Amino acid sequence: MKILVFSPYYPPHVGGLESHADEFNKHLSQKGMDITVFTPRIPKNAPDFEIIHNNVKVYRFPSFEIISNYPVPKFWSAVFWKLYRKLFEENYDIVISRTRFFLTSLLALIYAKVKKVRWIHIEHGSDFVKSGGTFSVIIARLYDYTFGKLILVSAEKIIANSKASAEFCRKISPRINCEIIYRGVEIKNIKFVEPDVKIKERYPNDCIITFMGRLIDGKGVADLLNAAKNIKENFKIFIVGDGPQAEALKRLAKK
Structure with a gap:
C-alpha cells in the first residue's frame, strides 16, 4: 500500500505533531507500507530529500513562516510546483493530513479530490488559536469556520488524538463522525533514558x-x-x- 502524508512540520523540526507523524510513519513502514512525506523545508538546514526508517521518502518544499509556527509554501517558487506536480504522477492508495488549520491540509484536499484517493485527516488541535494577538486570533477563527471546516467535512475519515480534539472537531462541524485514537508511547525508548x-x-x-x-x-x-x-x-x-x-x-x- 502506498501512503502520501502531508505534514505541516516534520523532524528535524521539534514538536509533538512532528514526533507523532514520524513514529507513525516508522511503524507503518516496518509493516511494509510505502510512505511518502510532503512537508515544508523548516528548518532551513533540513535536506530537500531523504529516505529514513524502512524506505520512508521525505520531500521538503520551499517554505517560510509567515508568523511563528505557521509555515506557508513559497507559491512563487518553481521548485514547489515541480515537487507538488510530481506527486500527481504517482498513484497513492491513501492520503493523510494533520491539523486542519495548516495549508498542507488544503494541499491534501486538492490532491485527494483530483486523484480521487481515500483521505484520512488526523486532528491534533483541541481549541481555536489564541496566540499572536487579537488580529491573528480573529483571522484564525474565521479560517477554522471556513477552510478548517471544509477540511473536516471533506476528509473520508477524521481521527482525533484526544477526546478534547474530537469535541473541538464537532464544535466546528457538528455533523462529522470523529474517532479517537490516542497516541502510543515508545516504552522501550523511555526505559533507556x-x-x-x-x-x-x-x-x-x-x-x-x-x-x-x-x-x-x-x-x-x-x-x-x-x-x-x-x-x-x-x-x-x-x-x-x-x-x-x-x-x-x-x-x-x-x-
Missing part, C-alpha cells in the same frame, strides 16, 4: 514535578502553577519548553 542524578542530589527531599511541551494556553501550565500554591509538601516544578505564553508563565511563577 537515564535519570538526572544531579537534580535528585540537588533536591533530595523535594517532590519533583515536570512539564514538557509547548507553552500555550491549552496546555494547562498556568493551572499547574496556580495549583502549586496549595501544595504543602516540599516540591520543585520544572517547566521545559517554549511558546507564546513563556513570558506570562515566568511572571506567574514569580508570584
Whole structure:
C-alpha cells in the first residue's frame, strides 16, 4: 500500500505533531507500507530529500513562516510546483493530513479530490488559536469556520488524538463522525533514558514535578502553577519548553 502524508512540520523540526507523524510513519513502514512525506523545508538546514526508517521518502518544499509556527509554501517558487506536480504522477492508495488549520491540509484536499484517493485527516488541535494577538486570533477563527471546516467535512475519515480534539472537531462541524485514537508511547525508548542524578542530589527531599511541551494556553501550565500554591509538601516544578505564553508563565511563577 502506498501512503502520501502531508505534514505541516516534520523532524528535524521539534514538536509533538512532528514526533507523532514520524513514529507513525516508522511503524507503518516496518509493516511494509510505502510512505511518502510532503512537508515544508523548516528548518532551513533540513535536506530537500531523504529516505529514513524502512524506505520512508521525505520531500521538503520551499517554505517560510509567515508568523511563528505557521509555515506557508513559497507559491512563487518553481521548485514547489515541480515537487507538488510530481506527486500527481504517482498513484497513492491513501492520503493523510494533520491539523486542519495548516495549508498542507488544503494541499491534501486538492490532491485527494483530483486523484480521487481515500483521505484520512488526523486532528491534533483541541481549541481555536489564541496566540499572536487579537488580529491573528480573529483571522484564525474565521479560517477554522471556513477552510478548517471544509477540511473536516471533506476528509473520508477524521481521527482525533484526544477526546478534547474530537469535541473541538464537532464544535466546528457538528455533523462529522470523529474517532479517537490516542497516541502510543515508545516504552522501550523511555526505559533507556537515564535519570538526572544531579537534580535528585540537588533536591533530595523535594517532590519533583515536570512539564514538557509547548507553552500555550491549552496546555494547562498556568493551572499547574496556580495549583502549586496549595501544595504543602516540599516540591520543585520544572517547566521545559517554549511558546507564546513563556513570558506570562515566568511572571506567574514569580508570584
